[in-house]
Amino acid sequence: MSKHLHPLSAIVINESGVLARISGMFARRGFNIDSLAVGETEDPRYSRMTIMVRGDDRVLEQVVKQLGRMVDVIKINDLAKDPHVEREVALIKVHAPPSERSEIIELVNIFRAKIVDVGKKRLMIEISGKGDKVDAIIDMLKPYGIVELARTGRIILARGQKTTSVMDRQAEKVLV
Amino acid sequence: MSTKVEPTSHKRSVNKRSGAQAVIEALKAEGANLLFGVTGGAIMPIYDALYKDSDLRHIMVGHEQGGAHMAEGYARVTGEPGVILTTSGPGATNLVTGLADAIMDSTPLIAITGQVATSLIGNDAFQEADVRGITMPVTKHNYLVQNSDHLPQIFAEGFHISRSGRPGPVLIDIPKDLQVQQTSAIRPKEIELEGYKPPYEGHPKQIRKALEVIQNCERPVILAGGGVLHAEASQELMDFAEALNIPVVSTLMGLGNFPIDHPLSLGMPGMHGTGYAILSLYHCDAMICVGTRLDDRITGKLDEFCPWAKLIHIDIDASEIGKNVPAMVPIVGHAKPVLKDLIKSVGSWESRPDWTEWHNQVNGWRKEYPLGYKEKENQILPQQVIEEVDSLLDDDAIITTGVGQHQMWTAQYYTFRKPRTWLTSGGLGTMGYGFPAALGAKLAKPEAPVVCIDGDGSFIMNMQELVTAVRYRIPVVCVILNNLFLGMVRQWQHLFFEDRFAETTLMPPAFDQVAIACGGLGKRVERPEELNQAIKWALKEAEEKRLPVVLNVMTDCEECVYPMVPAGGANVNFIPGPEGKK
Numbered sequence: 240m241s242k243h244l245h246p247l248s249a250i251v252i253n254e255s256g257v258l259a260r261i262s263g264m265f266a267r268r269g270f271n272i273d274s275l276a277v278g279e280t281e282d283p284r285y286s287r288m289t290i291m292v293r294g295d296d297r298v299l300e301q302v303v304k305q306l307g308r309m310v311d312v313i314k315i316n317d318l319a320k321d322p323h324v325e326r327e328v329a330l331i332k333v334h335a336p337p338s339e340r341s342e343i344i345e346l347v348n349i350f351r352a353k354i355v356d357v358g359k360k361r362l363m364i365e366i367s368g369k370g371d372k373v374d375a376i377i378d379m380l381k382p383y384g385i386v387e388l389a390r391t392g393r394i395i396l397a398r399g400q401k402t403t404s405v406m407d408r409q410a411e412k413v414l415v
Numbered sequence: 416m417s418t419k420v421e422p423t424s425h426k427r428s429v430n431k432r433s434g435a436q437a438v439i440e441a442l443k444a445e446g447a448n449l450l451f452g453v454t455g456g457a458i459m460p461i462y463d464a465l466y467k468d469s470d471l472r473h474i475m476v477g478h479e480q481g482g483a484h485m486a487e488g489y490a491r492v493t494g495e496p497g498v499i500l501t502t503s504g505p506g507a508t509n510l511v512t513g514l515a516d517a518i519m520d521s522t523p524l525i526a527i528t529g530q531v532a533t534s535l536i537g538n539d540a541f542q543e544a545d546v547r548g549i550t551m552p553v554t555k556h557n558y559l560v561q562n563s564d565h566l567p568q569i570f571a572e573g574f575h576i577s578r579s580g581r582p583g584p585v586l587i588d589i590p591k592d593l594q595v596q597q598t599s600a601i602r603p604k605e606i607e608l609e610g611y612k613p614p615y616e617g618h619p620k621q622i623r624k625a626l627e628v629i630q631n632c633e634r635p636v637i638l639a640g641g642g643v644l645h646a647e648a649s650q651e652l653m654d655f656a657e658a659l660n661i662p663v664v665s666t667l668m669g670l671g672n673f674p675i676d677h678p679l680s681l682g683m684p685g686m687h688g689t690g691y692a693i694l695s696l697y698h699c700d701a702m703i704c705v706g707t708r709l710d711d712r713i714t715g716k717l718d719e720f721c722p723w724a725k726l727i728h729i730d731i732d733a734s735e736i737g738k739n740v741p742a743m744v745p746i747v748g749h750a751k752p753v754l755k756d757l758i759k760s761v762g763s764w765e766s767r768p769d770w771t772e773w774h775n776q777v778n779g780w781r782k783e784y785p786l787g788y789k790e791k792e793n794q795i796l797p798q799q800v801i802e803e804v805d806s807l808l809d810d811d812a813i814i815t816t817g818v819g820q821h822q823m824w825t826a827q828y829y830t831f832r833k834p835r836t837w838l839t840s841g842g843l844g845t846m847g848y849g850f851p852a853a854l855g856a857k858l859a860k861p862e863a864p865v866v867c868i869d870g871d872g873s874f875i876m877n878m879q880e881l882v883t884a885v886r887y888r889i890p891v892v893c894v895i896l897n898n899l900f901l902g903m904v905r906q907w908q909h910l911f912f913e914d915r916f917a918e919t920t921l922m923p924p925a926f927d928q929v930a931i932a933c934g935g936l937g938k939r940v941e942r943p944e945e946l947n948q949a950i951k952w953a954l955k956e957a958e959e960k961r962l963p964v965v966l967n968v969m970t971d972c973e974e975c976v977y978p979m980v981p982a983g984g985a986n987v988n989f990i991p992g993p994e995g996k997k
Contacts, residue, residue, distance in 0.1 A: 252610065256559065260551050267552050297737070304734035310556045310576060310611045405609070 243319065244273060245292045245299050246395045248403040249306060250314040253279060253286040257311045261288065264309065270294065270302050274327075274370075276392035285313065285405055289394045291370075316403040318395055328367045328391045330355070331377065334384030335362040343383060350376045361386060434563035435464035435594040438527065439471065441570030444602055447498045447525070448472060449489060449858060451482040455502025456542060458529030460594035462500075474858065474887055477879035479506055481851040483513020484877065487522045488855025491838050492813060494647070496523035496577045496585075497855060503529045504542030507588070508549065512845060515553040517584040519842025520668060521645060523577040524584035526550075530559065532592040546588045555583030556611075563596040568603055575606045580613025581732040582645055614731060617748035622756050624744045625703070625727045630764070632701035632725065634773045635661045638684065638713075641668030641841070642706015642730060643750050649673065649834045651754035652705065658761050660770065662777055664692045666707050667826055668841040674832040681777070682786075685713040686980045687823040690784025690991055693978070695777050696721050697987045704728045704742075706750045708735040710842070719985035729753050784978070786827055789993045795943050797821060797896045797970045801828040803946050804866060804894060807954065812836065812864040813856045817849040817873020820902035823976045825868045836863075847876025853891045854884055864892070864954060871897040871923045878929065884963035885934035892953045893965045895926050898972035906975045930965035937965040 273291035356363035476482035486497025507528040547559040573585040682689040702724040714720040728742035815838040816822040840848035853867035927937025953964040977992020
């Protein structure tokens with residue numbers, strides 16, 4: 240019953256106000272979110288929300304049930320116990336005078352990140368990967384001076400056959 | 416909002432009409448024939464359409480909160496959504512308490528609010544408020560209409576969501592220009608909501624598990640809540656309890672789901688529940704919860720609520736199961752079919768468990784901790800007023816209350832025997848609920864006597880609805896237990912704050928005179944010997960004159976509600992109170 244981080248994947252109606260409704264529910268019931276990412280799905284009528292929730296099993300059960308009773312939520316899965324792929328993208332603008340530039344570029348290569356903008360004194364780095372990989376490069380870049388940072392929040396899909404999708408049945412049919 | 420626009424070129428040819436007319440049409444299609452509301456700038460087109468259409472009855476109320484409680488009263492008596500209309504901004508924000516009350520007690524409501532024109536939304540226009548945003552946490556679902564073509568679909572969805580599953584309030588916010596905009600969209604034939612599929616039957620495996628627990632237990636209790644009433648499952652509850660001979664505790668919201676004077680009834684649990692209900696729940700080894708959310712007023716200190724119980728929890732809302740008390744056998748489903756399935760299986764049992772010893776124990780507690788109070792000479796005790804009202808009304812009479820001591824005494828001393836005869840604000844604890852709810856109830860069921868038992872503090876909070884009662888000649892009786900105090904808070908101050916009565920004394924007006932000034936009838940009652948006659952007079956006079964009657968009954972402010980569990984304490988350590996006369 241430890242306070243694990245649970246990746247929830249939810250399919251919701253893609254309409255104005257839905258995000259407010261869901262984030263409001265998290266706030267008023269005192270559920271803790273580490274990150275929340277929303278975007279359109281394969282079907283533009285729906286969005287996928289990936290919500291990283293912290294809590295023990297009982298809290299998670301409540302979170303899932305509270306989401307489940309909302310009219311705008313079509314499907315909801317806790318992917319903590321399923322094999323899944325997790326990604327987050329970050330853009331990091333770091334202080335990089337010519338004297339320190341090569342060190343930073345080396346770091347970027349080690350992390351398989353990319354340099355996407357170069358200025359006289361600054362570099363912008365793009366990194367994609369699991370949340371802890373993003374955390375790690377941020378840690379490594381801190382000593383050079385991070386000027387600006389933007390993170391997308393984590394997105395997750397289950398590996399293999401398992402899906403959280405309204406198209407689920409059709410997709411399976413096509414496969415067969 | 417999962418709004419699919421009906422194609423305007425539908426097979427059936429529909430003449431274009433205004434959004435406002437489409438709203439009226441939708442209300443009729445849903446069978447709503449009584450509306451409560453207050454007009455105003457942003458809802459005028461709908462009122463104009465109402466004006467042209469005489470089929471729908473509209474009750475103009477004094478304040479939107481009062482109107483919301485009237486709609487709640489109507490809903491709780493009929494089981495159908497009550498409808499309330501208001502204008503934008505303050506009209507809609509005044510509704511918030513009513514909506515919060517309705518969502519806490521699962522009362523079906525449809526709130527229709529006018530909104531400023533779409534071109535003005537977001538501009539802080541006159542009487543603009545973000546009503547969808549404000550009411551998100553206090554509605555089961557809500558809508559901000561984007562196009563008048565969506566109206567028929569949204570109303571069909573809204574009513575469906577409000578009345579099905581666990582009932583609740585739905586708000587539909589309609590910008591003024593859309594009320595005028597022409598539309599030929601029609602009501603969908605079927606409502607299919609991908610994200611909303613309320614459960615019905617319980618899972619057979621879970622029902623088998625529940626029966627196993629029951630078969631092997633030694634000390635069973637049923638805890639039946641308001642969900643039994645919403646599900647119209649009182650008969651099933653009775654059949655189930657009698658088939659197995661299991662004692663029944665009815666929660667505050669559940670009063671009326673089981674006759675309180677039935678030999679198996681243990682009355683109400685919780686903070687002001689009966690000693691024998693509290694002890695039975697504490698000592699039981701199997702608790703069958705039906706349609707109750709086991710809130711803090713029922714459980715007291717969680718660890719010591721029912722330490723030995725295997726909990727079977729039947730609820731239509733999965734999120735209520737395991738929320739407060741872990742359930743050993745969760746059954747997600749509608750109370751009626753689930754109870755029916757349980758009864759059916761019990762019918763095939765070869766023998767029934769023998770729980771004689773447990774019944775003896777429970778009946779011992781009944782004798783040891785009877786409800787009761789000490790009579791005082793020349794003073795009217797609030798409990799006596801309830802008993803007197805009880806003795807003069809039959810089982811079909813409807814009782815409403817505000818919130819506080821008078822509410823608890825009514826719950827304790829009135830003999831509720833039938834479903835939908837008890838209207839009170841349980842979850843939100845909204846003072847001022849009782850009187851407007853009584854008006855809504857009387858309009859829903861004109862043949863039944865409706866009595867609001869109120870406190871002086873509660874009555875003041877929606878006193879303006881006296882005007883509504885007189886205007887529409889709604890003959891309800893309001894018995895105010897007037898102790899010149901906010902009695903429940905005074906009780907806590909007496910018990911836990913060393914008699915520091917901070918801001919609990921009231922200087923209420925002569926309520927009987929206020930009623931008369933509004934055009935109704937009233938009487939002040941001070942002496943115990945006047946009480947019986949006064950109540951008889953009020954009941955008779957109300958019906959004869961078709962007017963509201965207010966009895967201003969002066970009661971002793973020192974009387975406290977017992978039994979009592981101090982907030983946060985373990986139920987089993989309840990204060991039984993003075994030895995009673997019973």
